[in-house]
Amino acid sequence: MIVLCLPRHRVIHSDPVLGSVLVLLAAVGCGSGPAAPRLPSVDANSAASDAMRLYDRNGDGTLDADERVASPALAKAARSIDSDGNGSIDQREICAYIESWKESGTALVDVIAEVVLDGAPLTDAELIVEPEPFLGDAYSIARSSTDASGLATFVGAHPQLPGLPVGFYRVRVSKKDAAGRERIPASYNDATELGIVVAANAGNHSRFELKSTR
Template sequence: MRVFGKLGLPAWTSAFALCLGCQAGPTQISIPTVNPGTAAAGAIELADKDGDEAISKEEAVATPSLLAVFEKYDANTDGRIDAAEIEGQIASWYAKAPMVFPVRCLVKMDGRPLMGAKVVFEPEPFLGVDLGEGVSDVGAAGDCGPSLLPERLGKIPYGMFCGLYRAKITHPSRQIPAKYNEHTELGFEVSPSLNPNDPPVLSLSSK
């Protein structure tokens, strides 16, 4: 399993170049896409508990990835995310190539790097089954880079497809609360706006 080290801008752009080149020739890979309208309707069906055809911040706990990007998706700042807002954000993933991105995040528990933890990015159920999971171990500085299995990526060394993911974290020797794995509250968006030189932090508490 890959342990993600520090990814500088040259490595990041190289991965993009490989992605751009993966669309032709014998190494062509299949990049799945999500139907924005169908996914948006599925998200509302999953999380909208009061029947107002929108997702409040309280309701977004049912979809951890939407909770993580709530302010970004709430385009009109009315405190709710509706289907049109979700559809618009998902459609933006495919506005231009590439659609495979290197992912970098930091994992800390009680403010300290959670070295040796395993991180799994699991697609939200309303996105369908084609995106696949990303997996990574956490390094000494807390760095990790969940990635698809090599057979999904061809010559691209690592990366994930655009999507909304639930982050599940376990550790071989430390007790991790269920709210970070089995009943995770952690979410992550893989999109063109990712900047691996300014990685998000997945912050855990042992309490």
């Protein structure tokens, strides 16, 4: 069955920190400097269909809270995606949310991640930001490291421009001891439950509060 995506036709408001959002303009005024960033090419309906194929375990055509656990970013964005407020999200709603990225005109958002372990800033940790698989091959993995305050920023596919492309991502945190053993529990690493949504109206600061024992 083919499910057609209907755009939301609503205004997308940018983050209050106006400088953190890089808007894709129809024309660039000057010839110098980096080219205007472009949103990765993603077919909204195909991506939404793939999300349902991957996560709709009971085959009822919706993703409930238990099913969304398998996609940390969808779990995080569920309230925004759920346009009818019934507690579940379906293919049309996911598709419409992805289409809203294009309508917003935003390509990159300067994301700040804050990582806290047992209440203290986690320093010198590696953060791997991985696109959710249903977005396809147009997205790439981004990496960063936390500073003395536990903060990290990202540079994605545009090396001259900070920020990540608008999209759904899962976040993996890694920090190893002197013997090379992983200090971070698997629920934040190989089997991560951490996700972020990068969008003009999603905010650009994500705080992750980790526990060393799970």
